[in-house]
Amino acid sequence: MAQAMIDLAHLAKKFGDQTVLKDINLTVNAGEIVGLIGPSGAGKSTVIKVALGMEVANGGSAKVFDTVMPDRKLLGRMGYMAQTDALYDDLSGEENLKFFGVMKGIAKAKMAAEIAHAAGVVDLTADLKKRVAGYSGGMKRRLSLAIALLGNPELLILDEPTVGIDPALRRQIWTELGKIRDAGRAILITTHVMDEAELTDRVALLLGGKVMAFDKPAVLKQQYGVDTIEDVFLKAEGVE
Ligand SMILES: Nc1ncnc2c1ncn2[C@@H]1O[C@H](COP(=O)(O)OP(=O)(O)OP(=O)(O)O)[C@@H](O)[C@H]1O
Numbered sequence: 001m002a003q004a005m006i007d008l009a010h011l012a013k014k015f016g017d018q019t020v021l022k023d024i025n026l027t028v029n030a031g032e033i034v035g036l037i038g039p040s041g042a043g044k045s046t047v048i049k050v051a052l053g054m055e056v057a058n059g060g061s062a063k064v065f066d067t068v069m070p071d072r073k074l075l076g077r078m079g080y081m082a083q084t085d086a087l088y089d090d091l092s093g094e095e096n097l098k099f100f101g102v103m104k105g106i107a108k109a110k111m112a113a114e115i116a117h118a119a120g121v122v123d124l125t126a127d128l129k130k131r132v133a134g135y136s137g138g139m140k141r142r143l144s145l146a147i148a149l150l151g152n153p154e155l156l157i158l159d160e161p162t163v164g165i166d167p168a169l170r171r172q173i174w175t176e177l178g179k180i181r182d183a184g185r186a187i188l189i190t191t192h193v194m195d196e197a198e199l200t201d202r203v204a205l206l207l208g209g210k211v212m213a214f215d216k217p218a219v220l221k222q223q224y225g226v227d228t229i230e231d232v233f234l235k236a237e238g239v240e
Pocket residue numbers: 015020038039040041042043044045046047083
């Protein structure tokens with residue numbers, strides 16, 4: 001049996017009167033990339049925040065590494081990239097990486113190599129000495145992703161990591177995500193880019209507070225009788 005890094009069962013979440021998640025069942029196993037797609041406002045970020053223990057569920061259970069969340073001790077084993085960048089504008093890119101590297105407990109002797117690798121993946125090596133205040137939106141996304149990659153976490157949770165990133169670099173990032181998967185680590189990723197959903201091992205379609213469909217992209221396309229994940233999405237939404 002594959003080892004479940006994330007196991008969400010019958011998860012429910014309300015904000016006031018608004019029920020955002022009704023019954024979410026989702027697993028992410030070691031050695032796989034799981035994509036989470038759904039219309040804007042469907043609750044993708046909420047699923048992630050409940051999994052991380054940043055929001056408390058109203059029902060069901062969220063386990064990460066077989067442990068009920070929230071559990072702060074586990075955070076060091078995960079790399080999280082939020083939808084909004086949480087960076088220190090007055091520091092340089094390198095100083096931000098160093099700060100978060102120390103927070104993650106990366107040993108001093110390994111720090112420079114870790115920073116160099118993460119910066120290389122997101123093509124920020126030449127800009128590391130610049131203050132983040134002068135970064136473009138895409139550069140900030142790239143720096144946030146580099147921070148999530150620091151320390152080779154067993155589990156990466158990435159909320160729209162490639163927004164504002166151009167196609168060549170996006171491809172480079174996906175190559176790196178593939179390597180991480182092949183090394184037996186796990187990735188949960190949300191995206192609006194349907195081409196990216198095609199690159200995942202399994203894709204979950206979030207609609208009406210539930211996971212409407214969850215399978216390999218090829219299987220979903222066959223089930224819905226369409227050629228692309230975009231068409232699966234449109235058909236499930238009832239647009240077609
Ligand atoms: N802290 C909060 N308080 C109140 N409502 C919230 C809160 N967080 C999210 N919501 C609401 O929950 C719903 C789902 O939001 P969420 O950000 O999870 O959606 P999403 O699928 O990630 O959207 P997008 O693709 O646009 O990022 C939205 O209607 C949003 O307004």
